[in-house]
Amino acid sequence: MKFYITTPLYYVNGNPHIGHSYTNIACDVLSRFKRLKGDEVLFSTGTDEYGQKIRDAALEKEMTPAAFADMVVPRFRELWKKLNISYDDFIRTTEARHEKVVAQILELLYKKGDLYEGEYSGWYCTPCESFWTKSQIVEGTCPDCKRPVEHIKERNFFFRLSKYQKWLVDYIGSHEDFILPAIRRNEISSFLKNPLNDLCISRPKSRLSWGVEIPFSQDHVTYVWFDALINYITVCGYGSDNRRFKKFWPADIHMIGKDILRMHAVNWPIMLHAAGISPPRTIFAHGWWKIGEDKMSKSKGNIVDPLSMVDKYGVDAYRYFLLREVPFGMDGSFSEGALISRINSDLANDLGNLLHRTLSMIDKYFSGVVPERRGVSDTDNIPGALVYEINNLTSKIETAVDKINFSQALVSIWELINRANKFIEQKAPWKLSKEKKIDELKDMMYDLYEVLRVVSIALLPFLPMTSEEMMKQLGLKKEDADIKKIGFGHGKAGTRINKGSPLFPRIES
Numbered sequence: 259m260k261f262y263i264t265t266p267l268y269y270v271n272g273n274p275h276i277g278h279s280y281t282n283i284a285c286d287v288l289s290r291f292k293r294l295k296g297d298e299v300l301f302s303t304g305t306d307e308y309g310q311k312i313r314d315a316a317l318e319k320e321m322t323p324a325a326f327a328d329m330v331v332p333r334f335r336e337l338w339k340k341l342n343i344s345y346d347d348f349i350r351t352t353e354a355r356h357e358k359v360v361a362q363i364l365e366l367l368y369k370k371g372d373l374y375e376g377e378y379s380g381w382y383c384t385p386c387e388s389f390w391t392k393s394q395i396v397e398g399t400c401p402d403c404k405r406p407v408e409h410i411k412e413r414n415f416f417f418r419l420s421k422y423q424k425w426l427v428d429y430i431g432s433h434e435d436f437i438l439p440a441i442r443r444n445e446i447s448s449f450l451k452n453p454l455n456d457l458c459i460s461r462p463k464s465r466l467s468w469g470v471e472i473p474f475s476q477d478h479v480t481y482v483w484f485d486a487l488i489n490y491i492t493v494c495g496y497g498s499d500n501r502r503f504k505k506f507w508p509a510d511i512h513m514i515g516k517d518i519l520r521m522h523a524v525n526w527p528i529m530l531h532a533a534g535i536s537p538p539r540t541i542f543a544h545g546w547w548k549i550g551e552d553k554m555s556k557s558k559g560n561i562v563d564p565l566s567m568v569d570k571y572g573v574d575a576y577r578y579f580l581l582r583e584v585p586f587g588m589d590g591s592f593s594e595g596a597l598i599s600r601i602n603s604d605l606a607n608d609l610g611n612l613l614h615r616t617l618s619m620i621d622k623y624f625s626g627v628v629p630e631r632r633g634v635s636d637t638d639n640i641p642g643a644l645v646y647e648i649n650n651l652t653s654k655i656e657t658a659v660d661k662i663n664f665s666q667a668l669v670s671i672w673e674l675i676n677r678a679n680k681f682i683e684q685k686a687p688w689k690l691s692k693e694k695k696i697d698e699l700k701d702m703m704y705d706l707y708e709v710l711r712v713v714s715i716a717l718l719p720f721l722p723m724t725s726e727e728m729m730k731q732l733g734l735k736k737e738d739a740d741i742k743k744i745g746f747g748h749g750k751a752g753t754r755i756n757k758g759s760p761l762f763p764r765i766e767s
Contacts, residue, residue, distance in 0.1 A: 259292075259297040260505055260506055261297045262508075263288055263509065264493070264509055265303040265514075266512075266513075267303075267304045267349070269312065270312060270327050270330040270334075271311045271312050271330075272330075273330070274337045274564065275561050276547050276554065276561075276564050276567075278337070279341055279564040281513055283341060283581065284662075285303070286301070286341075286342070288513075289345075290718060290719035293344075294718060300506050301344065302346065302490075302494075304347075304349035305349075305351070307351050307352045308480075308482045310466050311384065324352065341576075355492055356488070356489055356492045358498075359492040359497050360480060363529070364472060364473055367532055371418075373416065373417055373459065375413060375414070375415050379411040380409070383407045386403050387482055387483060395407055410465075414478065415460040415472065415475065416459065417456060417458075419454045419457045419528055422528040423453070425528075426528055426531075427450050429537070430450070435540050436541065437523050437541050438541070438543075438587070439543075442523070442543045442587075450524070457481075459484040460481055461478065462477060463476075469482065483521050484529070487529065490538070508538050509538040511540045511541075512541045514541065515543065515544060516543040516544065519543040523541050546590075547589070550591060571765075573723060574723050578600060578605060578668070578720065578721055585666075598765050601762055602765060606760070606763065606765075608672060609672075609713070609762070610762040610763075612682075612710065614760050616706045621755065621757055627753070628749065628752060628754075629703050632700075644678065645705075647677055648674065648745065649746055651674060651712060652716075652744045652745075655670055678710075687699055704749065704751065708749045711732055711734065711748070712743075712746075714732060715738070715739055716744060727758070730756060731757055732756075733753040733754050
């Protein structure tokens, strides 16, 4: 099985923020889960470096756009490294491999007659790099970002977007999973009830020279939103490695924020269809993280810096909060108080406490060696709900991950963790020890060890560093991180544990 997932390419006109990290963490979880299942994964991310916004940001710094991009790109790479993002390819739109494919697509569409030259007179939004008609603007502002627009008149090349509107409407209607969640599919279906305007896909060099050159016009560069989307087929070998392209395309998931849905769910599939290329299987547009009810923005000064959060609370705590706090796809409200609450409750009290006290008991009662359990080969004869929960965990997680519902997947894992914590209180191992019920105590310690072993594997896609630390303390090896071993009885009696420090110390706020 192959699995190809992409993040959008991030503009380099500013530093990465919580929204960027949210998208990449989600893609990382899906990629790690697929690898855990044995699938061959291609996970791509990168940076979008052309366009007027980048040129303007560079001018403010008195730098060339190329030098400015080279300065900012390492900040994204640093964040992905710190967040433990396991991407396979990092693409920049200024790379020759990308520009080559952009030129190929432009030539193909031009020869086909789907690109034509015409004069544009209307309103332009620089922050969104979008053209608008008079009827679309609202009191002199962009309908998307609400910032002022300027009136321009110039000759450009246009893509016949309108020609393929009916095809797209029919395609969306017959492919329920093409745009997710359903609220976003309904949003695009509603938008497509109105006639599409043809898409301006160039900018005159007299106004903007920072872009991919149009191969059939020395006077124009490519519109940034036309050029950037093409990265998705560049990464998997279009025009350079036909075998690789056939293997990985169509992409299984384009993961994006909801603010760029229209470009991905309208422009991009039509571009592909016109070029004779299949559309991606799924475009998933997740929600925003807000501060209270306010969207984060530079002007409001309420941007959350992911590097700061990771330095303060740890990478897996940050990952856990974003994945667990709200159903993926919906908007969420970020606060440090809520993050601390999740750390103390879920990570310290539930998971961390279960690991620490279980290993302490194995240390105390059995000199740090996992005891042998009676009847481990016939789990049907073992009483209690722990075995049932362990043996059904994989299917629960798989169902949730297939629906891109990370919070539900984590809920399933925590149900097992919480059941194990209650199991300790109910069985009272200290009493079993005092009453010399050694066989019962052995059974109990093995059962708790099995919970932790299974949890350590199940957490690998979500909290990779925590998973690795748990496996180390449990005396497990790298090859034990196998989804096929999420089941009762795979733990080996006689394994020596390596009890360490608590995973997540409580935070006193």
